[in-house]
Amino acid sequence: MKTMYPLKEMALVVMLLIFSTASLGSEKNSWVSLFNGENTDGWVPKIRYHELGENYANTFRVENGLLTVSYDGYKDFENSFGHLFYKTPYSHYRLRLHYRFVGDQVHDGQGWAFKNSGIMIHGQKPESMLKDQDFPVSVEVQLLGGADGNRERSTANMCSPGTHVEMHGKVKKRHCINSESKTFHGEQWVKVELEVLGNDVIKHYVNDELVMQYQRAQLDKKDRYSSALLKSAENNALLSSGYISLQSESHPVQFKDIEILVLEQN
Numbered sequence: 001m002k003t004m005y006p007l008k009e010m011a012l013v014v015m016l017l018i019f020s021t022a023s024l025g026s027e028k029n030s031w032v033s034l035f036n037g038e039n040t041d042g043w044v045p046k047i048r049y050h051e052l053g054e055n056y057a058n059t060f061r062v063e064n065g066l067l068t069v070s071y072d073g074y075k076d077f078e079n080s081f082g083h084l085f086y087k088t089p090y091s092h093y094r095l096r097l098h099y100r101f102v103g104d105q106v107h108d109g110q111g112w113a114f115k116n117s118g119i120m121i122h123g124q125k126p127e128s129m130l131k132d133q134d135f136p137v138s139v140e141v142q143l144l145g146g147a148d149g150n151r152e153r154s155t156a157n158m159c160s161p162g163t164h165v166e167m168h169g170k171v172k173k174r175h176c177i178n179s180e181s182k183t184f185h186g187e188q189w190v191k192v193e194l195e196v197l198g199n200d201v202i203k204h205y206v207n208d209e210l211v212m213q214y215q216r217a218q219l220d221k222k223d224r225y226s227s228a229l230l231k232s233a234e235n236n237a238l239l240s241s242g243y244i245s246l247q248s249e250s251h252p253v254q255f256k257d258i259e260i261l262v263l264e265q266n
Helices: 007-028 224-232
Strands: 043-047 060-063 066-069 082-086 092-101 116-123 139-144 157-159 163-167 170-172 190-197 201-206 209-219 243-248 253-262
Touching: 066 082, 066 243, 082 116, 092 116, 116 190, 139 190, 157 209, 170 209, 209 224
Parallel strands: none
Antiparallel strands: 043 082, 060 066, 066 253, 082 243, 092 190, 092 253, 116 139, 116 243, 139 157, 163 170, 163 209, 190 201, 201 209
16 A cells, blocks of 8 residues: 655655765765774684794783783794784775884795785685685785885885786786885884775775775685685686784784774775
């Protein structure tokens, strides 16, 4: 049966619909924090040689409201690379955070890992990693701090564990490609923001300046771990989504203001 509403009630219904739609749009286009500043709820560690979920030596912890990667419980690092995965995979989004390196590198950490960490994007499921696997198949936004001396050492570079990307229409098989960022010395905070559009463009920003972009992230068919994933991905080598993780690579590092803005897919 058709219901007839008086004009005043119809106007009220229209206003409520407009308000509801605006609220939904506002929520969808809002930045959401992935880190509450109190604990690592929503995140799961995977440290090499240890089971998923085991936070060996309390590597990932919260100190003074900061997400901290610490090695004070390690005697030797022994290439025990670790990653702290966020629980939800994403495809189209902007991600931003601040990071800084603090203290000294753990004993027997690799020379190249000095003031070195990373944000892994389009990563494999943490459950699919092997116990002794060092890095998840992913695209790494490499975070670096300045070394001693005046040598330039850019940050927000692109590294590719088990993957390749395209730049200027060509597949790049080099493991790491430097960005155009400045070098950041000492223990200063650095802001990094990413724009990730599925299998289309990925952009890196440092302190609000665009320093790198590429596209068409894809599995490396010759990589041991990627080839195993490829078999279960129905031969689709292109990466359009995946997990975000933060790295422990032997130098203490802290993160704060970790936020994501989910974007609509066209």
